[in-house]
Amino acid sequence: MRSLNAAKPKDALSNSNLLFLIAAVIFVLMYGFAILRYPGSFLQFQTFFDLFSLNAPLIILTLGMSIVMIGGGIDISVGAVTGLVTMACAVLLESGMGSVWGAILLALGIGIAFGLLQGYLIAYLEIQPFIITLAGLFLANGLLTTIHKDPINVTMPDFVSLRDFKIVIPWLGTENRLGNFIPCEIKPGAVVVVVLVVLLAALMKWSRFGRNVYAIGGNSQSAMMLGINVKRTIFYTYLLSGLLSGIAGFVFIMTTGAGNVGNAAGFELKAIAASIIGGTLLNGGVGNLLGSPIGALTLLIINELIRAAGVQSNFQAIVSGLLLYLFIVLQSVVMSLRGRRKFRIALPPWLQPPWLQGKKKAENQG
Amino acid sequence: MRRLKAQVSHLFLPLSVLVLLIVINLIKGADYFSITVVNGALYGNIPNILFGASELVILSIGMTLVTASSQGQDISVDVAATITSSVFVLFVLNAGNATLLTIVAGFLVSCVAGLVIGAFNGTLVSVFKVQPMVATLILFTGGRSIAFMIDGKLSPILANDISNQIGTVIPGVPIQTPIILTAVFIALVAVLLKTTNLRLYTESVGINPSAARLNGIDPKKIIFLTFLIMGVCTAVAGFIAVNKAGRHDSVNLLKLLMMDAILAVAIGGNALSGGKFSITGSIIGAYTIEVLNRTLLRLEVGTETIKAFKAVFIIILMVVASPVVREYATKALSWVRARADSGTVPETDAPDAVAVSNPDTPAKKEV
Numbered sequence: 001m002r003s004l005n006a007a008k009p010k011d012a013l014s015n016s017n018l019l020f021l022i023a024a025v026i027f028v029l030m031y032g033f034a035i036l037r038y039p040g041s042f043l044q045f046q047t048f049f050d051l052f053s054l055n056a057p058l059i060i061l062t063l064g065m066s067i068v069m070i071g072g073g074i075d076i077s078v079g080a081v082t083g084l085v086t087m088a089c090a091v092l093l094e095s096g097m098g099s100v101w102g103a104i105l106l107a108l109g110i111g112i113a114f115g116l117l118q119g120y121l122i123a124y125l126e127i128q129p130f131i132i133t134l135a136g137l138f139l140a141n142g143l144l145t146t147i148h149k150d151p152i153n154v155t156m157p158d159f160v161s162l163r164d165f166k167i168v169i170p171w172l173g174t175e176n177r178l179g180n181f182i183p184c185e186i187k188p189g190a191v192v193v194v195v196l197v198v199l200l201a202a203l204m205k206w207s208r209f210g211r212n213v214y215a216i217g218g219n220s221q222s223a224m225m226l227g228i229n230v231k232r233t234i235f236y237t238y239l240l241s242g243l244l245s246g247i248a249g250f251v252f253i254m255t256t257g258a259g260n261v262g263n264a265a266g267f268e269l270k271a272i273a274a275s276i277i278g279g280t281l282l283n284g285g286v287g288n289l290l291g292s293p294i295g296a297l298t299l300l301i302i303n304e305l306i307r308a309a310g311v312q313s314n315f316q317a318i319v320s321g322l323l324l325y326l327f328i329v330l331q332s333v334v335m336s337l338r339g340r341r342k343f344r345i346a347l348p349p350w351l352q353p354p355w356l357q358g359k360k361k362a363e364n365q366g
Numbered sequence: 367m368r369r370l371k372a373q374v375s376h377l378f379l380p381l382s383v384l385v386l387l388i389v390i391n392l393i394k395g396a397d398y399f400s401i402t403v404v405n406g407a408l409y410g411n412i413p414n415i416l417f418g419a420s421e422l423v424i425l426s427i428g429m430t431l432v433t434a435s436s437q438g439q440d441i442s443v444d445v446a447a448t449i450t451s452s453v454f455v456l457f458v459l460n461a462g463n464a465t466l467l468t469i470v471a472g473f474l475v476s477c478v479a480g481l482v483i484g485a486f487n488g489t490l491v492s493v494f495k496v497q498p499m500v501a502t503l504i505l506f507t508g509g510r511s512i513a514f515m516i517d518g519k520l521s522p523i524l525a526n527d528i529s530n531q532i533g534t535v536i537p538g539v540p541i542q543t544p545i546i547l548t549a550v551f552i553a554l555v556a557v558l559l560k561t562t563n564l565r566l567y568t569e570s571v572g573i574n575p576s577a578a579r580l581n582g583i584d585p586k587k588i589i590f591l592t593f594l595i596m597g598v599c600t601a602v603a604g605f606i607a608v609n610k611a612g613r614h615d616s617v618n619l620l621k622l623l624m625m626d627a628i629l630a631v632a633i634g635g636n637a638l639s640g641g642k643f644s645i646t647g648s649i650i651g652a653y654t655i656e657v658l659n660r661t662l663l664r665l666e667v668g669t670e671t672i673k674a675f676k677a678v679f680i681i682i683l684m685v686v687a688s689p690v691v692r693e694y695a696t697k698a699l700s701w702v703r704a705r706a707d708s709g710t711v712p713e714t715d716a717p718d719a720v721a722v723s724n725p726d727t728p729a730k731k732e733v
Contacts, residue, residue, distance in 0.1 A: 074499075121681065121684070121685065121688075124690070125685060125688040125689075125690050125691065126688055126689050126690055127684045127685070127687075127688045128632060128637075128638045128639075128684075130439070130628065130632075130638055131628075131629065131632045131638070131680065131684055132681065132684060134625055134628070134629065134680075135676075135677040135678075135680040135681045135684070136677070137625075137677075138673045138674070138676050138677035138680070139673070139674050139677035139678065139681075141673045141674075142670070142671055142672065142673030142674025142675065142676070142677060143674050145670035145671070145673070146668075146670050146671045146674060149670060269441075269503060269506065269507075272499075272500075272503065273503055273507070276500050276503075281497070282438075282497040282499060282500055283497060314511040314514050314515060315511070316511075317507055317508045317510070317511040318508040318511045318512060318515075319508075320507055320508065321504045321505065321507040321508025321509075322504075322508065324503065324504050324507060325490075325504045328490065328494070328496050328500060328501065328504065329490070329494055329496075332490075332494040332495055332496050333494070335495075336494075336495065
């Protein structure tokens with residue numbers, strides 16, 4: 001990043017980073033507010049870890065969605081595919097024939113199958129992604145209800161032990177009212193999330209594939225003229241998104257332990273909202289994978305805050321809509337002010353991120 | 367003549383799908399077109415399809431305009447229709463005796479609510495330059511709760527003769543009222559597009575907003591206007607839906623109909639990335655979706671698998687309509703023609719329409 005800025009000091013802070021910064025600041029502010037308002041619950045580490053543990057599937061889906069959105073597409077089938085995976089795994093595990101490893105393979109297989117199908121149709125046959133992934137949503141939903149309609153609770157011993165498995169952090173925890181020390185616990189899903197975030201953020205930032213995705217999202221014509229294989233890259237983004245839906249599905253059933261028709265319903269729009277709050281633009285070319293989990297966590301904290309405030313459930317939806325409105329308008333205003341070059345981040349030098357300091361030096365030299 | 371030909375080739379895909387579906391229906395049972403008269407009104411498959419698709423048709427008209435101008439889709443249409451209809455129900459229930467006047471006044475009030483919703487979405491899209499799908503995500507998130515709060519309780523009942531007649535049949539008129547309302551609305555839109563510059567302006571904004579601005583068309587105004595029209599469409603659709611149902615179910619009214627509306631726009635041969643549009647195509651697309659739903663029911667596909675079949679059908683349809691496949695088809699056709707011209711097979715010159723119908727054959731086989 002720094003070398004790029006040295007050559008072009010005017011755009012020191014790229015749009016991706018600016019939006020990421022906004023998302024991160026909003027997240028910190030929200031969490032700070034939550035701590036001030038409800039110190040009893042939000043000050044505990046366990047609450048923070050629970051955000052990861054319980055919402056791991058959504059964060060994983062958001063990662064896949066962000067990659068597709070950076071490439072200029074959209075994938076609205078992710079929630080339904082996740083639901084299908086949970087049900088398929090539950091049926092397989094309950095039938096007594098499959099093992100946990102078999103379920104993992106099945107989950108990945110379903111995800112990859114959907115990714116392959118949608119990616120091929122969108123990239124090589126040039127069909128509009130919205131329609132194809134909408135069809136994917138219908139297909140996954142239809143298959144889900146065809147496989148099984150009633151909720152199943154998985155009782156297979158191997159799986160139950162995996163479901164109840166927790167990583168205990170003995171040195172971090174809180175004391176309850178009786179004075180007993182309760183160590184923090186993390187579900188394996190949270191570990192999966194962290195690993196995926198690191199892997200995918202590195203992939204998008206430093207690999208050739210990641211840079212190609214950004215280039216294609218920015219302008220696919222130019223990308224093609226630069227010699228990037230546009231079709232194959234787009235194909236891979238959908239494949240990756242499908243694979244991540246499969247992983248999310250397994251993490252989902254690992255957390256809840258039950259297959260249900262309503263599993264992960266509506267996650268696709270939540271994932272889109274989280275990606276947007278995290279600073280990814282639907283137009284493509286702009287986004288930061290580190291922003292996606294932050295966007296998802298912001299969305300979840302909003303929900304937690306509203307729940308903690310004890311507002312009526314109908315207000316919850318309205319308030320989260322309003323907050324979404326605020327974020328969207330804020331992003332838009334910041335972007336447009338930036339476009340007019342009236343907007344500068346006024347931070348003291350010691351607070352400035354290194355790339356901005358690099359810009360200062362460049363200006364001084366100039 | 368050439369223009370007519372261009373239009374027809376544009377509508378070829380939705381029309382051929384419609385014909386294909388009807389053929390499937392006729393194979394299933396020859397009495398598909400039979401119409402019976404019950405209490406002086408016409409009933410049968412065709413009237414039922416027209417009746418069932420009325421909201422979808424109206425919403426897809428608005429969706430076509432929004433898609434054409436703003437290069438994105440409005441995913442809050444079903445929610446917006448729920449809110450406008452809740453305003454309508456609130457007005458009618460509070461007005462005391464339901465007369466024709468109160469119903470019309472309630473409809474106008476709900477249109478105002480639709481305009482407000484359209485203005486909200488339109489401002490976000492045109493002034494704040496938010497992508498339409500994101501801007502309408504806000505209302506999608508909170509809209510049904512707003513409708514519930516306007517209602518004040520779960521599903522208030524709209525029990526009066528006039529709204530019952532609007533939802534079903536007016537005595538003495540052989541056609542169900544929603545069909546008439548839809549036809550009137552389509553006619554109004556047609557007049558609007560014929561008499562004003564709306565089509566030209568919308569298409570130019572959709573194709574290139576900056577170029578439109580340089581030519582003196584304000585893209586902001588046009589996008590805002592299309593969202594206002596969308597608001598009126600949602601008000602009309604909500605009006606019809608709530609009168610059909612007889613009660614206002616804020617949770618399930620028209621649920622997820624926006625997906626079908628977007629699908630109708632796409633089946634109608636419109637690009638979802640904006641620009642040129644064909645309202646006729648969208649209307650045919652909307653009816654096609656309704657026919658598809660009813661065909662699957664008629665073929666006795668289980669309710670749980672219906673969605674999967676629908677998805678497979680959509681995928682096949684989009685593959686057939688995809689630019690790559692079309693290109694191959696035209697190439698194949700020109701090869702056939704070249705061979706025919708060289709004199710080996712003295713066949714009659716294949717008309718242009720066959721070029722597009724060639725790729726349709728796999729669809730027929732698989733369905």
